[in-house]
Amino acid sequence: MTDTEPAAAVRETADSIATMEVRGAATIASAAAEALAEQAREAASAHADDPPAFRASMRAASRTLRETRPTAVSLPNALRYVLQRMEGDSVEALRRSVVDASEAFVRQLDRAQEDLGRVGANRLADGDTVMTHCHSTDALACIEAAVEQGKSISAVVKETRPRQQGHLTAEQLRDAGVPVTLIVDSAARRYLDEVDHVLVGADSIAADGGVINKIGTSGLAVNARERGVPIMTAAQTIKLHPETLTGHTVEIEMRSE
DSSP states (O other): OOSSOOOHHHHHHHHHHHTTSSOSHHHHHHHHHHHHHHHHHHHHHHTTTOHHHHHHHHHHHHHHHHTTOSSOTHHHHHHHHHHHTOOOSSHHHHHHHHHHHHHHHHHHHHHHHHHHHHHHHTTOOTTOEEEEOSOOHHHHHHHHHHHHTTOOOEEEEEOOTTTTHHHHHHHHHHHTTOOEEEEOGGGHHHHGGGOSEEEEOOSEEOTTSOEEOSTTHHHHHHHHHHHTOOEEEOOOGGGBOGGGGGTOOOOOOOOOO
16 A cells, blocks of 8 residues: 555445445445545554654545545545544554544444434334335335334335336345335336325435435426325435535536446
């Protein structure tokens, strides 16, 4: 590892995020925080007596991770959380602060998702059918928490082309004991008459409350409103996009497909 070359774990994590092997905003954020902790461990060995070089390597690793998914704000928010807590006069102190911050972030993320799941589950009644779009661990947490409360919940899952993230959602819901109907995206309007809620996640939440999510979300929301079906967005505060507070817009990721 050179002065600013990211550790192997950082490169592997960045590649996994970019190729969507790691997906779901909370999962991405957790993976990024853990990758920074690994970078700190390796950088501490490579720059044992050089705190400025250690800091430079951490910033370089953060840039490598951040560039993978421009729309999912949980990623830069996770990196910011960890790096803002990097402190100390020695490399060992810097390393420890990064590792501690990474571990604290992951714990808080898990706890926040559990809390969100309980809140969302309280909006679902026994016997409800929920329509989902794309793959959101936050949205899944709400349904899974409702099932844990003893409620009978079924799901209509949009497959969400071209990456078909809905197939992953359907698999996880089936594993949780939820009856699933997997539909092509164009059939969503037809199936809205059979659901009680539409439940989606979010890549980012703007300061004005605007939701940025997988393409197709806004069209689904319009159709749901037309049919009188409530639509809910499940999102942790890590999804809040700080730059929108000062009037900046959210960069929308464009994939090759």
